[in-house]
Amino acid sequence: xxxxxxxxxxxxxxxxxxxxxxxxxxxxxxxxxxxxxxxxxxxxxxxxxxxxxxxxxxxxxxxxxxxxxxxxxxxxxxxxxxxxxxxxxxxxxxxxxxxxxxxxxxxxxxxxxxxxxxxxxxxxxxxxxxxxxxxxxxxxxxxxxxxxxxxxxxxxxxxxxxxxxxxxxxxxxxxxxxxxxxxxxxxxxxxxxxxxxxxxxxxxxxxxxxxxxxxxxxxxxxxxxxxxxxxxxxxxxxxxxxxxxxxxxxxxxxxxxxxxxxxxxxxxxxxxxxxxxxxxxxxxxxxxxxxxxxxxxxxxxxxxxxxxxxxxxxxxxxxxxxxxxxxxxxxxxxxxxxxxxxxxxxxxx
Numbered sequence: 001x002x003x004x005x006x007x008x009x010x011x012x013x014x015x016x017x018x019x020x021x022x023x024x025x026x027x028x029x030x031x032x033x034x035x036x037x038x039x040x041x042x043x044x045x046x047x048x049x050x051x052x053x054x055x056x057x058x059x060x061x062x063x064x065x066x067x068x069x070x071x072x073x074x075x076x077x078x079x080x081x082x083x084x085x086x087x088x089x090x091x092x093x094x095x096x097x098x099x100x101x102x103x104x105x106x107x108x109x110x111x112x113x114x115x116x117x118x119x120x121x122x123x124x125x126x127x128x129x130x131x132x133x134x135x136x137x138x139x140x141x142x143x144x145x146x147x148x149x150x151x152x153x154x155x156x157x158x159x160x161x162x163x164x165x166x167x168x169x170x171x172x173x174x175x176x177x178x179x180x181x182x183x184x185x186x187x188x189x190x191x192x193x194x195x196x197x198x199x200x201x202x203x204x205x206x207x208x209x210x211x212x213x214x215x216x217x218x219x220x221x222x223x224x225x226x227x228x229x230x231x232x233x234x235x236x237x238x239x240x241x242x243x244x245x246x247x248x249x250x251x252x253x254x255x256x257x258x259x260x261x262x263x264x265x266x267x268x269x270x271x272x273x274x275x276x277x278x279x280x281x282x283x284x285x286x287x288x289x290x291x292x293x294x295x296x297x298x299x300x301x302x303x304x305x306x307x308x309x310x311x312x313x314x315x316x317x318x319x320x321x322x323x324x325x326x327x328x329x330x331x332x333x334x335x336x337x338x339x340x341x342x343x344x345x346x347x348x349x
Contacts, residue, residue, distance in 0.1 A: 001301055001342040002308040003335040004044030005037055005327060006079040006234055009057035012260070012317045015252040021317060023056040029320045030057070031067045036324055038071035040331025046079025046109060046234075046310055051117040054260075061094035061106075068102035076102055079197075079234065079310070080111035080178040084132040085118035087156070088140040089164055096168040104169035109197055110137060111178030128155065134188075137177075141192070144172050176232065179211075186211050190218025190229075197232040197310075204282050205233070205300050212305045232308035233300060236315050237286030239293050239329040240322075246287050251275050253316030286311055290333035297338050302345065309338075 011026050013019065021029075034045045045067075047060040057063050064076040076098060081091055091108065099106035112133050119126050135153045143149055143164045152158040177189035178197045189196045196215050198208055216226035236254065240246035251272060258270035278285040286293050297309050311330060314323050 001297075001339055002043035002230075002232075003297070003330065003338060004042050004046065004075070004308065004310045005033070005330070006046035006048065006310045006312045007033070007057075007314070008048040008050060008055050008312075009063070010054060010257065010314065010317055011056050012054050012253070012257055014317055015256050026056045026317075027063060027066075029323075030063060031070075032320075033323060033327055034064070034067035034074070034076070035070050036327050037331060038067075038074035040328055042074060042327070042331045042335060044075040044077060044107075044308065044310065046077045048079045049082050049113070049118075050115055051121050052115065059094075061098050064106070065098050065101055068098060068105070071102070071105075073105070075105045075107055077107035077174075077176070078109050080109045080113060082113035082115075082118050083110040083136050083140065084112050084129060085122045085124050086136065088136045088143060089159075092140060092143045092164055092173070093166070095173060096166050099168035099170055099173060100166060106168065106170070107174040107176060108140075109176045109178045110140065114180060114199075124155075131155070140175065144175060178234075181208065181211060183211070183214060186215040187218045190215040190220075190224070190226075191222045193219055193222060193224035193229065195230045195232065197234060197308075198306075200233045200235045200284055200300075201312075202278070202284050205235070205284055206282065206303045208233075209304045230307045231305055232310060233304070233306045234310045234312055235284055235286050236313070237293060237311045238313050239288070239290060239311075239326045239334060241289060241329070243288040243292055246289065246326075247276070247279060249318070249322055250287050250313075250315070253314060253318050257316035290329050290337065293330070294334045294337040294341075297334070298341050298345075301338075301342055 009030050011021055037045050047057050047063050049060050051058050060078040095106045095108050139151050142151055148161055148163050149159050150161050176195040176197050179185035180199050212231055219226045238246050238250035255270050279287040286296050300306050313326055
């Protein structure tokens with residue numbers, strides 16, 4: 001059972017002061033967070049790609065590469081790479097470079113992205129949303145398989161027997177499929193034999209169990225061994241020494257960020273009642289003291305089959321020292337409890 005973190009490197013206004021931290025400062029803070037995550041024994045750190053003012057990481061590979069020489073074992077992944085609006089050749093080159101400087105710790109989490117700002121920015125038509133992803137994933141996997149590539153598609157110039165360099169340390173370079181929970185995306189991941197990441201940020205996490213089963217059936221149908229395919233989740237949350245502190249520290253920025261997105265997407269108001277309901281044992285928020293968070297992760301592993309859990313923190317802008325403390329607790333107290341109990345549970349299966 002792997003435990004890690006993800007971030008969108010948010011630069012939203014401070015709830016109390018209205019101050020907005022600069023992109024440069026927030027990026028430096030994230031590098032410190034990755035270094036700490038490695039030091040406290042966490043398994044993976046993911047950085048999400050966005051192209052808007054309130055998110056600072058438009059180039060996850062560069063951010064991760066800044067931390068790579070200062071870390072030893074933690075795996076470094078995008079969360080996600082918006083592959084639909086990217087050039088797969090450049091994506092592969094960037095992450096192969098990260099793989100080299102990290103000595104084989106890079107991963108790509110490929111997804112469509114739930115934000116659409118990158119499409120007009122890079123000149124793509126949203127009407128081609130699905131077709132772009134399928135075509136570009138095909139090219140990315142072809143580059144991963146072979147040093148020399150011949151390929152033709154409808155949205156990018158053809159490639160005729162050209163080499164793509166550098167080649168990564170890992171062979172193959174890990175490529176995960178990020179999904180918001182659509183059946184098409186989990187079936188695609190299964191048929192391709194690619195690891196799956198589910199964004200579980202609402203509702204009841206146990207409701208994702210049928211999707212995991214669907215993924216495994218698709219993988220088996222295509223001749224892949226489902227037992228060798230990891231399944232990850234990405235969920236919002238926060239850890240503090242006691243649950244009340246965790247909830248009170250995490251709620252203000254989360255409410256602000258969720259209401260900004262809510263106004264953009266037509267969601268209802270995000271209230272404290274909504275927040276408290278979501279951090280119940282069956283809810284999708286992993287907020288509390290180390291024991292509370294560990295128990296929820298263990299429940300997710302047993303009920304849904306998740307083999308990698310990524311805590312997304314912060315949501316909105318929180319004080320850097322609070323985020324660092326949450327990372328420390330996740331690594332030193334939550335992760336050991338989860339690993340020990342899951343190891344004992346698996347030994348009895």
